[in-house]
Amino acid sequence: MRLRDCHNFHDFRRMAQQRLPGPIFNYIDGAADDEVTYRRNTASFEDCDLVPNVLRGMAEVDMSVTVMGQKLAMPVYCSPTALQRLFHHQGERAVAAAASKYGTMFGVSSLGTVSLEEVRKISGSPQVYQFYFHKDRGLNRAMMQRAKGAGVEVMMLTVDSIVGGNRERDKRTGFAIPFKLNLAGMLQFAIKPAWALNYFSHESFKLPQLDEHVDMGGGTMSISRYFNEMLDPSMNWDDVAEMVRLWSGQFCLKGIMSVEDARRAVDIGCTGIVLSNHGGRQLDGSRSGFDQLAEIVDAVGDRIDVMMDGGVHRGSHVLKALSLGAKAVGVGRYYLFPLAAAGEPGVERALGLMRMEIERCMKLMGAKSISELSRANLRFR
Template structure:
């Protein structure tokens, strides 16, 4: 199978499955516990139908929007995700370059494998720095100061990961950083020699956002231990309010799911929130971002930018979220599988398909601008 044969999300996923060792593929693809929420993320969009309008004169379609003060050409952005150079040697460099080509925003994770400074210097499109709340408050301040010095405008604090989810696929394979693989999993790496050659012939794997502050090398601290030992489960709204004030700029909370929490985020001065269940990787059985979108937009949509992610694989999914009031929609696995399959060309092909689907969908819905998408264009499927 070749990149040119990839016409949708599932094709990219299949190509990534063929090219990645099984433990790494399953790290991307898997969710927590029974993966109920992982499945519901995608299924939630199927419960809502689009009601199109016709004869509206839609020769020209404008997909641009503004989120948290950042102007972007598409109503989708590339969500911050960890360990990208593990999936393909280009990692975040491919993600940032593809996002820039399509004029949209990308995120860099605290567990990213390319430094935020390098990407900020090289690319002019908006960049978000995603970070976690540590027990060491000085470390939190140092990481925010470093982001500000690099020119990053938007901070994104992940609030649904004060402890790691129970990802049983990883437990079965022994996936961790550094690798502690089971014999069966090790055999999967042997079966994919191209990935191994690629991995060892490019720059050494590192976590530059954390390496300056924490010894993540060798066997000293695996990713799992990072979550269980360094992140602070006692984090409160007062802690976050102090960070919002310290940053003094666009500040977003990722992982908000309740109306009460959305209101509190607005109260402490957050610029935006992302309705997210972490791709079904944290609390299994939780609601989906799309299912929570309508009531949260009605509660706080006039006070902050509301975004969502989870299960988005089609342009029509994005249109449904926009119709409910989302300012933009985050993409995760949608671009990670293309990255794993083919690097930057893979992500660009996937984004090109998303853009084409959005333009086509807008025309068929009778809309020329995304603010013309409204809730009355949707119907909840009964039964």
């Protein structure tokens, strides 16, 4: 399969599956427990229909939005995701360059494989730093200071991952960082030698945001141990309020799902929230971000920027979320599969297709700008 034959999310997913060893593909593709929430994330959009307006003189449309003080040329941003150089040697470099080309925001993870500073040099687009709350408060402060020094515009604290989700696909293959593959997992790597050649012929795998603080490179700590030993499950609203005060800038909580928590985020001074269930990778059976969007926008949408992610595969999905009141929409697997399939050209193609879909859908909806989208354009089955 070739990149030019990829026209949608499913095509990119198939191309990535052809290229990646099974354990790595399933790490991206998998979710928690029975993967009910993972499937629901996309299915939720199918319960909502668009009602277009016609004869509106649609020669040009304006797709730009402003979210958390950042002007984006399109209302979709690349959510921060971990371990990107495991999928393709370019990793975050490819995503940053593609996001810059399309004038949109992108995120770098605490578990990112390229440094905040290097990525900042690649892209002039707004940069988000996603981080986890550690037991070591000094480490939390040091990571925020480093992000500020690197020129990061938005701090994004993930709040739905105080423990890792039960990802059974990874257990079946023995996927872990460092690798602890079982026999079945090793065979999957053996039949994809091109990936191994790519992986081992480039710079060694590392986690530069954590290298100074956690020794993962020597195999002394796995990702699962990092979650279970380094992160602080006792994190509470007072802890986060202190971090918001220390950062004194755009601060977003990723993983908010209840109205009560959305109101607390406003009260402690956050400027954004992302309705997210971590792509279905944490609490299986939890609600989708799209299903929760209307009630949270109604409760706090006039006081804080509300975003959502999870299951977004199409421009029409984005328009449905924006019509309900989301300020912008995050994608994860939508760009990870193209990254795995083809590196920077893959991510560029995926974002280009999304941009074209949004533009086409806006014209077919009769909306010249994002501000013209409203709930009048939607009906739920």
